[in-house]
Amino acid sequence: MAASSTVSQISVARTEAGAPPRHTLLVRITHWVTVLSFFALLVTGAELIVSHPRFYWGEAGNSGTEPLFRIPIPASRGTVPSGYSYTMPDQNGWSRYLHFEAAWVLVITALIYGLASLLNGHFRRNLLPAPAQRNWPAFRAVFARYFRRGPPDAGEANSYNVVQRLSYLIVIFVLFPLVILTGLALSPGFNAAFPIVVTAFGGRQSSRTLHFFVTDLLVIFLIVHVAMIALAGFWSRNRAMITGHIKSQPYQTKERV
Amino acid sequence: MSVISRRKLITTGVVAVAGVAGLSAADRIAKRYGLIPPDGGGIYGPGETLTYAAQRLLTKHSLAREFPRSMISEKPFGNELAPPTDAFKHHQAAGFADWKLDVGGMVERPTAFSLSDLKSLPTHSQITEVVCEEGWSYVAEWIGTPLSGVLNEVGVHPQARYVVYYSIEPDWWESVDMADALHPQTFLTMGMNNGNLPVHFGGPLRLRVPRQLGYKSVKFITRMTVTDSMKKFGKGLGSASPEAGYSWYAGI
Numbered sequence: 394m395a396a397s398s399t400v401s402q403i404s405v406a407r408t409e410a411g412a413p414p415r416h417t418l419l420v421r422i423t424h425w426v427t428v429l430s431f432f433a434l435l436v437t438g439a440e441l442i443v444s445h446p447r448f449y450w451g452e453a454g455n456s457g458t459e460p461l462f463r464i465p466i467p468a469s470r471g472t473v474p475s476g477y478s479y480t481m482p483d484q485n486g487w488s489r490y491l492h493f494e495a496a497w498v499l500v501i502t503a504l505i506y507g508l509a510s511l512l513n514g515h516f517r518r519n520l521l522p523a524p525a526q527r528n529w530p531a532f533r534a535v536f537a538r539y540f541r542r543g544p545p546d547a548g549e550a551n552s553y554n555v556v557q558r559l560s561y562l563i564v565i566f567v568l569f570p571l572v573i574l575t576g577l578a579l580s581p582g583f584n585a586a587f588p589i590v591v592t593a594f595g596g597r598q599s600s601r602t603l604h605f606f607v608t609d610l611l612v613i614f615l616i617v618h619v620a621m622i623a624l625a626g627f628w629s630r631n632r633a634m635i636t637g638h639i640k641s642q643p644y645q646t647k648e649r650v
Numbered sequence: 651m652s653v654i655s656r657r658k659l660i661t662t663g664v665v666a667v668a669g670v671a672g673l674s675a676a677d678r679i680a681k682r683y684g685l686i687p688p689d690g691g692g693i694y695g696p697g698e699t700l701t702y703a704a705q706r707l708l709t710k711h712s713l714a715r716e717f718p719r720s721m722i723s724e725k726p727f728g729n730e731l732a733p734p735t736d737a738f739k740h741h742q743a744a745g746f747a748d749w750k751l752d753v754g755g756m757v758e759r760p761t762a763f764s765l766s767d768l769k770s771l772p773t774h775s776q777i778t779e780v781v782c783e784e785g786w787s788y789v790a791e792w793i794g795t796p797l798s799g800v801l802n803e804v805g806v807h808p809q810a811r812y813v814v815y816y817s818i819e820p821d822w823w824e825s826v827d828m829a830d831a832l833h834p835q836t837f838l839t840m841g842m843n844n845g846n847l848p849v850h851f852g853g854p855l856r857l858r859v860p861r862q863l864g865y866k867s868v869k870f871i872t873r874m875t876v877t878d879s880m881k882k883f884g885k886g887l888g889s890a891s892p893e894a895g896y897s898w899y900a901g902i
Binding site: 441442444445447449452453454455456457458470471472473485486487489490491493494495496497579580581582583584585586588591597598601 | 694696697698700701705708709712713714715717721723725726727729730779781782783784785786787788789860861862863894895896897900901902
């Protein structure tokens with residue numbers, strides 16, 4: 394209680410003219426930590442795929458069995474029938490170390506963000522569609538405006554529209570939990586303790602394939618997310634996520650308490 | 651100085667002190683209960699320690715998944731091997747009749763086991779999956795004797811913490827902690843899918859550690875050392891894997 398009121402007062406103190414920040418300190422910090430860990434996971438995950446760019450369905454699969462599909466790139470290991478006569482540089486060692494360390498950072502950050510957002514009302518207030526938005530016309534209106542490249546509504550500098558809210562809810566409550574669970578289903582130690590997770594995904598190789606597909610969806614989200622920010626004003630939106638300020642005036646040190 | 655900044659200062663101070671105290675307490679507890687892996691230093695150390703500690707606290711006694719006979723892979727995949735050394739070829743030419751497993755270190759009775767000695771111990775089989783760090787896998791039946799039985803035969807000292815095991819081939823050695831060494835599915839494996847263990851799959855003797863990735867299941871085992879510390883083995887990181895850039899603990 395005391396701690397949270399202190400945090401909010403600090404946040405208020407750092408914004409201009411007493412206005413609440415566009416994004417709370419907690420949202421800003423967890424957002425950028427997630428960005429860093431997601432990029433580490435994405436790069437190292439891609440490196441790991443290079444060692445075996447074939448995907449299977451079911452429990453087991455290897456170079457001697459028929460893949461569900463394969464990525465047409467050379468592999469970093471000589472035993473993989475990639476169709477190329479040469480191998481790529483092998484980067485699995487550090488990629489594995491960093492993948493799992495970044496996964497811990499992501500999971501711990503997600504737990505802090507998720508728990509705090511449940512308690513402080515961030516999910517309910519900012520991400521759950523507001524009562525006036527919970528209808529098809531509101532949903533269609535946002536898309537219609539996107540397609541004719543219309544300017545954002547005035548309110549959107551301070552709040553999210555229904556399409557944004559639903560996108561964030563899907564990423565936070567569907568895609569991230571799925572990518573974490575399909576990743577855990579690849580751990581032999583975790584599978585020994587909780588076999589139901591890997592079984593529910595249809596087996597070890599199915600889990601690996603789903604881990605790849607969910608990652609693809611997260612990358613699509615990332616591309617659209619960054620594109621929309623660029624359209625709405627790249628620097629003003631980034632400033633809001635870094636300092637909490639919305640307006641384009643420089644930071645007013647004098648007003649700092 | 652305003653109320654808010656003073657309160658902020660006090661809060662920050664309290665949080666910082668609590669954080670440092672918490673971390674140092676966690677470090678002491680982790681060391682005391684053996685939750686820090688031998689490669690737990692360096693920039694990847696925190697991630698490795700979190701993984702190893704979480705597994706040891708939550709999944710120490712769990713059993714690797716076993717599969718029905720119908721799920722045995724028709725095409726198991728034996729990974730690439732370096733060309734065999736003369737020592738191995740010599741044994742192979744003799745039909746592995748003189749193959750020995752030397753078990754020593756912190757034990758009451760250092761013993762050299764022949765393959766027939768090992769076969770006279772209780773034989774078990776398990777249908778488990780070999781999982782390569784590259785991403786591929788296969789399911790096979792593995793037949794052998796639990797390592798725990800051999801460790802009971804030689805009498806392990808109570809302060810033992812790791813079992814180090816060596817291939818006859820150079821620079822191929824690993825270690826596991828006692829939780830995995832004494833685990834009922836950790837087998838000295840001599841048979842596969844109702845036959846002898848083929849050379850390509852590690853025959854005549856492979857240590858199977860089914861709760862960890864395939865690279866912990868070293869092929870052509872000839873020597874084992876029980877120890878209380880990995881400091882004096884190689885570079886002190888636990889096995890040949892971290893020296894080549896891979897985690898020591900491969901149960902993830």
